[in-house]
Amino acid sequence: MFFEGSEKKAEVIINDRQLSLLDDVNDEFWARLVSASNARILSCIKNESCKAYLLSESSLFVWHDRFLILTCGVTQLVNSIEFFIHELGINKIEQVTYQRKNEYFSHAQPSCFGDDAKRLAKYVSGKAYRFGPMDSHHNYLFHQDNHFRADINAKSYQLLAYQISRQASALLTTKNLAVERIRDFFCLDEILAGFTIDDFVFQPFGYSLNAIFEDQYLTIHVTPQADSSYVSFEANFDLITLATKILAILQPASFDLLSFNELSFAEKVVDSVPQDYISKSLVSEKLSNGYQVHFANFIREQVAYTRPIFLDIAEENHTL
Amino acid sequence: MFFEGSEKKAEVIINDRQLSLLDDVNDEFWARLVSASNARILSCIKNESCKAYLLSESSLFVWHDRFLILTCGVTQLVNSIEFFIHELGINKIEQVTYQRKNEYFSHAQPSCFGDDAKRLAKYVSGKAYRFGPMDSHHNYLFHQDNHFRADINAKSYQLLAYQISRQASALLTTKNLAVERIRDFFCLDEILAGFTIDDFVFQPFGYSLNAIFEDQYLTIHVTPQADSSYVSFEANFDLITLATKILAILQPASFDLLSFNELSFAEKVVDSVPQDYISKSLVSEKLSNGYQVHFANFIREQVAYTRPIFLDIAEENHTL
Numbered sequence A, B: 001m002f003f004e005g006s007e008k009k010a011e012v013i014i015n016d017r018q019l020s021l022l023d024d025v026n027d028e029f030w031a032r033l034v035s036a037s038n039a040r041i042l043s044c045i046k047n048e049s050c051k052a053y054l055l056s057e058s059s060l061f062v063w064h065d066r067f068l069i070l071t072c073g074v075t076q077l078v079n080s081i082e083f084f085i086h087e088l089g090i091n092k093i094e095q096v097t098y099q100r101k102n103e104y105f106s107h108a109q110p111s112c113f114g115d116d117a118k119r120l121a122k123y124v125s126g127k128a129y130r131f132g133p134m135d136s137h138h139n140y141l142f143h144q145d146n147h148f149r150a151d152i153n154a155k156s157y158q159l160l161a162y163q164i165s166r167q168a169s170a171l172l173t174t175k176n177l178a179v180e181r182i183r184d185f186f187c188l189d190e191i192l193a194g195f196t197i198d199d200f201v202f203q204p205f206g207y208s209l210n211a212i213f214e215d216q217y218l219t220i221h222v223t224p225q226a227d228s229s230y231v232s233f234e235a236n237f238d239l240i241t242l243a244t245k246i247l248a249i250l251q252p253a254s255f256d257l258l259s260f261n262e263l264s265f266a267e268k269v270v271d272s273v274p275q276d277y278i279s280k281s282l283v284s285e286k287l288s289n290g291y292q293v294h295f296a297n298f299i300r301e302q303v304a305y306t307r308p309i310f311l312d313i314a315e316e317n318h319t320l
Helices: A027-036 A078-088 A113-121 A166-172 A179-185 A239-250 A265-272 B027-036 B077-088 B113-121 B166-172 B179-185 B239-250 B265-272
Strands: A008-014 A041-046 A051-055 A058-062 A066-071 A093-101 A126-131 A139-144 A156-162 A196-201 A207-213 A216-223 A230-235 A254-260 A277-286 A292-300 A309-311 B008-014 B041-046 B051-055 B058-062 B066-071 B093-101 B126-131 B139-144 B156-162 B196-201 B207-213 B216-223 B230-235 B254-260 B277-286 B292-300 B309-311
Touching: A008 A078, A027 A041, A027 A051, A027 A058, A027 A078, A041 A196, A041 A207, A051 A196, A051 A207, A058 A207, A058 A216, A066 A078, A066 A216, A078 A093, A078 A113, A093 A113, A113 A126, A113 A139, A126 A277, A156 A239, A166 A179, A179 A196, A230 A239, A239 A254, A239 A265, A254 A265, A265 A277, A265 A292, B008 B077, B027 B041, B027 B051, B027 B058, B027 B077, B041 B196, B041 B207, B051 B196, B051 B207, B058 B207, B058 B216, B066 B077, B066 B216, B077 B093, B077 B113, B093 B113, B113 B126, B113 B139, B126 B277, B156 B239, B166 B179, B179 B196, B230 B239, B239 B254, B239 B265, B254 B265, B265 B277, B265 B292
Parallel strands: none
Antiparallel strands: A008 A066, A008 A093, A041 A051, A051 A058, A058 A066, A093 A139, A126 A139, A126 B309, A156 A230, A156 A254, A196 A207, A207 A216, A216 A230, A254 A292, A277 A292, A309 B126, B008 B066, B008 B093, B041 B051, B051 B058, B058 B066, B093 B139, B126 B139, B156 B230, B156 B254, B196 B207, B207 B216, B216 B230, B254 B292, B277 B292
16 A cells, blocks of 8 residues: 655745734634645644644645645645635745655656646746755755745754664564554654644554744654555755664664754764765755755665565555 | 756556567558657667657657657657557557656646556556656656566666756757767767767757666666756666766766666665765565666755746746
């Protein structure tokens, strides 16, 4: 069974100080926004700074002046951005950032990044980049190109782990796994002390977590099946320093680090990434919207020959 | 400008000793077979053992008892195999092997490997494998599963180079480049002494070569544009030993080696691949049709940060 864990991600910031997306916009609006992408809301947690919706495909975070949405699978996130622009009016949009990573199986996607960027460019003039080579892990990024300049303190981090260890995959695909066991596995008590947590175990497997504390968030999404495993972490606190711990837990064959406005990215990477990982790609750029973006992909050397994956031709799936 | 260099490849062997595909089947048949994939024949060279057609998208080789076809771009090679089976009749088919590597941009392909394998499985019962991880370079392989056992001397080799050096890309994208200059660049006089050569420079760039000597062949296909460059070598003589020379010429950031029935693959790789390349994937399998298949992907460590690729949203292409 194959599931495309790779996320599309959008952040939209509004310029209307009279309007709070957190306080003035109701759940029904966000449900409609999410359903525009073909996802749905499962649950919600909230504090005075932030609201976090757990989705059938990933997560939505809402603050007073912005929202952040991540959707995976074959969802079409660009539809949600379009919905928001139509509902609020283009004049209230301060900044749109849209990011999409290369999929495991892009052939099954309803659109490619180029299609998405063209859709967005109908509403906002923007720039598009690819971080990382075409033939390997990469992230596409579209951002609105206007007067907006991001606060240098608006930092965010992603750690994307591929091909986790056989042991990690086995544990995370255990039948009827309790959330507590997954929280223990990720040592979340330690990482998320004081956070409000909302998490969900999917059937037959898969795990999503939202955690908030004041305006801080962490979201984890786990697609654990061996051979196409993928675990993503996204937070607005430092995940590079946490990478040592996360990598020890998951032992992925390959992983990506991505950050916005972490100016010590390179130094932190040197300190936190174990020596047995080799940097395959290192890309950085200061965008015209003020975000300093870093992308890095790491791999481990394979020294022993393994066997290929046998594919069941008759099976109706997209693993082929 | 983007062109999908990644090839699909098929080898079909017949069991009718009264029929020679080389002597008894005319050019018009092969032209129809090729056009079934949406490619066309550009030229042909021939000797007593083998005929080599240069195609608008890659190459076709015909021997007495088999043919080998490689097509790139958005061609649908499985159509050509289906054409052949329909024309000759399924009873004359001894063995079908179909191989497809991961594309740069699979979203633009008319089918995925799963679709192709299902099409083939309607005619011949077979097995399918993936060599290499889903999130990185990999090759899909389908082969008919019957009484056929490949001759242990039926060896073949592929060397696939990605992200060739800036210098190599610059030279190979030079306007109005003469074939002689490309032959010099690849030191073909040395590699192909005694071979009959048929080569072609595409506009605005791109290069294909077929070379035959008795029953030996080499085919080279060059998609030279920076950022999505790809150069493939396929031959039935040892390309692993030649890899040292080819890698020195192209200096790719990443490359794959693949072989059928090279039993000293691992040892030769150790001897021929320069130390600055790291093995990212190593896969091997003895197929039930007798072919011992090896696949290896190598990368170079990137130590300095580079800038992302800027994408022109308005441009009508598939580089996004």
